[in-house]
Amino acid sequence: MQTKLHIDIIATFLFLCIATLGISSVYSATSEFGVFSLFEGRSGKQMLFLGIAIFIGLIFLLLNSNFFELFSWPIYGSVMLLLVAVLFVGSDINGARSWIKIGSFSLQPAEFAKYGTAFAVSTLISTIGFSFSKKSDVLKLVIVILLPMALIVLQGDTGSALVFASFILVFYREGLSPMLLVFGICIIAIFVLTLIYGSLIFSAGMIILLGVVFAFTYTNKKMLLPSILIVVLTILLSLSVQFLFDNVLQDHQKKRIQVTLNLIDDNQGAGYNVNQSKIAIGSGGWGGKGFLNGSHTKGDFIPEQTTDFIFCTIGEEGGWLLSSGTIILFVLLILRLYHMANRAKKKYKRVFIFSLASILFFHLTINVGMTIGIMPVIGIPLPFISYGGSSILSFTVFMFTALKMDASRDEDLTSEF
Amino acid sequence: MNFRFRSYYIYAAVILIGLVYILRLLEIQVLDDKYALIAEKISLRKQTIYPQRGLILDRNKKLMVYNEPVYDLMLSVPIKLKDIDTSEFCRLVEIERPEFDKRLEKAKKTAYHGKAIFMKNVSNIIFARLQERLYEYKGFFFEIRQDRNYKYNSSSHVLGYLGEITRNDLESQEESYYEQGDFMGKNGIEKFYEEYLRGVKGESYFYVDKFGVNKGVYKEGKLDVIPKDGRNLYLSLDIDLQQYGEGLLDNKMGSIVALDPKTGEILALISSPFFDPANFNIQNRSKHYADALMDPTKPMFNRAVSAPYPPGSTFKPIMALIGLQDGAIYPETHFGCPGYYRLGGRIIKCHGHTFNTSLERSIASSCNTYYCNTFKAMMQSDKYANTEAAYNSWRNYLVSFGLGQELGVDVSGEFKGWLKDASFYDRMHGKGSWNYSRIISLSFGQGELGMTPIQMANIAAIIANRGYYYTPHVVHRIEGINEIPEKYRVKHRTMISPTTFDPVIRGMLLVNESGTAAGASIKGINIAGKTGTVQNPHGKNHAAYMAFAPAENPRIAIAVIVEEAGYGATWAAPIANLMIEHYLKPDSVEVSSRSYLETRLREANLIPEKFIRKSDSTSNAD
Structure with a gap:
């Protein structure tokens, strides 16, 4: 049965806009006033990888629409094998053993792990009879996600491991109790407040809060015991956070968190990147300094400016118009992907596309957030824009897989929820 | 159970994050000009171009005093010396390692206008030797100024001499022409006719990278000032x-x-x-x-x-x-x-x-x-x-x-x-x-x-x-x-x-x-x-x-x-x-x-x- 492909034009257009912006930004960040052309250096490589990725993507479009469902586990399995392999044959770059050298190209399996895991998660959740209330189902999900996370943490790349937290959004969409989200937000709040005010003041505050609440609701005696229990738990958590922070975290990790929370000013040390990044973006003004004219970009003041801090080049040379334009492009793409997920007739496809949208959302939030100083520095790329073969390949292939799944939605007769 | 409605909360979260970031960008890029100023301070350098000081000649147009360049070895600030072969550098400028460290410390303390003096009055030989290898020592650069030299061992009491501007001179000057480290006539003719002899300093603005290496002119040189050479002075002396x-x-x-x-x-x-x-x-x-x-x-x-x-x-x-x-x-x-x-x-x-x-x-x-x-x-x-x-x-x-x-x-x-x-x-x-x-x-x-x-x-x-x-x-x-x-x-x-x-x-x-x-x-x-x-x-x-x-x-x-x-x-x-x-x-x-x-x-x-x-x-x- 041959059905016409309905490739989503809006998503494809948004993707192409963002990818083009990526190439020009990488070119601007590396070229010194046209010392080399667009096709050389990092921008040239970026184009090459994008081309390869789009070529693979086009092949995907021609595949049978059931291909991915059938090969979900083999794909997941092979990515996990790569993650294990990198621990043994990987080469160390910047203190992380995350790369496998193949000729002149360094493959970063962690980038592909998100893609592979999305397949496994989609398969598990779309299994008939799956439920978040079944412990065995939840356990399987947890294992499927924790396995790559653990392997990536072992490589020393905590940032990439954190990305897997974006699957929580997928689970929430698929029926996970919102209490888990609320619980997560509470823990983050306790963590932040403890670090800002210290666990003693935090604890005192909680007790006073309890007293105030109790003073107004003293007639309702039933609430007393649970309230006290919650406060005690909160205080215990706060104390353990303090303990963890003081005794377990490494110095550079502590400093990154403190810098983000504005607890310390360390513009020459841990805060150097963020400070320089803020200066570069902040000096862009309304309309920016112009393409190839970013003095801070040209001056090489920002470390990792083609990869994790590529947003600086956009902000400095394109100003507020281009930087907020970039964010709008991303927001539209993510919303479009969520929309595509929701219109899928098969649960498998919905979960998969939803996973991509959530991972992009997480990357955008963390990456842009750190360059403007409202998120801690976690070294993950800005999708489709940051320089890096693995990142470009995996995200583009991820994108085309989602496009293919969406395009063949008419073939799916059933509509499951 | 249909959880489709939960997607809408996530849509809202995506839009919220987008808005927060766009507003934050508005704050640091448009509303707060602090960052633009800091960026200029960090990456924009002003280089003073010293004019030729006027020559001094006698009544029969015989040249008595002319200019000779002196080279000051400078450091770009903030001082970030990376991958420098210090022992080779010390050999080139003919100093010992402890001396190098001492000068570096002093330079850090005396920095002004984005630069600091590492070594004053470097000899021609050291200048020539170091200049061609300067690219290896990022952050170092030369500033060239005009010292005097003399055709005759004569007339010193009339001619006077130049000297570096003192703190007092700096503070008492009316039109804030001089900067720390400038030379000025301290005595004799050099002092009396300073205003005519000195000319007018020029300025050129350019960007530097984090090592202080020149990365191109600022605004196509619109702010640059071309120096004016000093006036020649004919003395009544024979x-x-x-x-x-x-x-x-x-x-x-x-x-x-x-x-x-x-x-x-x-x-x-x-x-x-x-x-x-x-x-x-x-x-x-x-x-x-x-x-x-x-x-x-x-x-x-x-x-x-x-x-x-x-x-x-x-x-x-x-x-x-x-x-x-x-x-x-x-x-x-x-x-x-x-x-x-x-x-x-x-x-x-x-x-x-x-x-x-x-x-x-x-x-x-x-x-x-x-x-x-x-x-x-x-x-x-x-x-x-x-x-x-x-x-x-x-x-x-x-x-x-x-x-x-x-x-x-x-x-x-x-x-x-x-x-x-x-x-x-x-x-x-x-x-x-x-x-x-x-x-x-x-x-x-x-x-x-x-x-x-x-x-x-x-x-x-x-x-x-x-x-x-x-x-x-x-x-x-x-x-x-x-x-x-x-x-x-x-x-x-x-x-x-x-x-x-x-x-x-x-x-x-x-x-x-x-x-x-x-x-x-x-x-x-x-x-x-x-x-x-x-x-x-x-x-x-x-x-x-x-x-x-x-x-x-x-x-x-x-x-x-x-x-x-x-x-x-x-x-x-x-x-x-x-x-x-x-x-x-x-x-x-x-x-x-x-x-x-x-x-x-x-x-x-x-x-x-x-x-x-x-x-x-x-x-x-x-």
């Missing part, structure tokens, strides 16, 4: 005459000042001993400054304008002019001289000459008695109510000759000399209880009277001009400016009327014809002069002489002092007359008509034993 005089005063302590009486231009201004100006440029000063300061012969002391000497007998023509003008004597007045002047129980000696002395002869043979009588006549004149009034009148004449005040020359260190108020004698002797006898030695140029050589030369010019002078000056022409400063174009008249000068000039001509300086006379030039032998309580007498020539149309007026040399006729007169000959007969540069005199003077070493340092033999060697 460098040949100046050097000739310096040769004659070699190994002597003293001074020569020669003026063009018609304009007040200084033709030569010599203070001996002097220092080599090249030793006092920016690069070499530190090596020689202390030595020059410690030298007991005081080579840094500009005797020509700073040292007051009693004029001795050179004062007699002035006393004669005042006496004539004031009516104390007439051109025909004769006084009898028995070889001394008796003042109560005291005797003032005179020299052996004919008894009946005329005005002319009194100058020619330097008769003390004549001037004691003249002075007494003036002090006791019925014109005046008392001695104090007579003294004040006498003093006023001298003030009109430019004595007792700074003339306002453009040579550093001018001193006003000594010329006491009447109140000084009141304090000394009691008011109303002093008369001519207390101050009689003033009449022949001794006592409480002090003239600097330039004042003495100026008096020679006044006599040559028959009653007026222009303030002496060394500026001849400033390139691009039509006129020299106004104060050097104003004619100052004395209180002596022009005709009064005739008998005095006749007397001064006799000095060379048959008087005290006859032995130093120059054939073919009518020189009007007056010798002086100045009593010196600290040692041998100072030899003094003033003159002008040719008498019929004076073109040069000159004063010479040789300290602790003895008779003015023996040492000062021949030097001055040779100078006159040298100036008026440029053809005789090679062979003077008085070559014997010339040789004798050049070779004479008159520096008193007490001023010779044990280490002199070694310091003279270099």
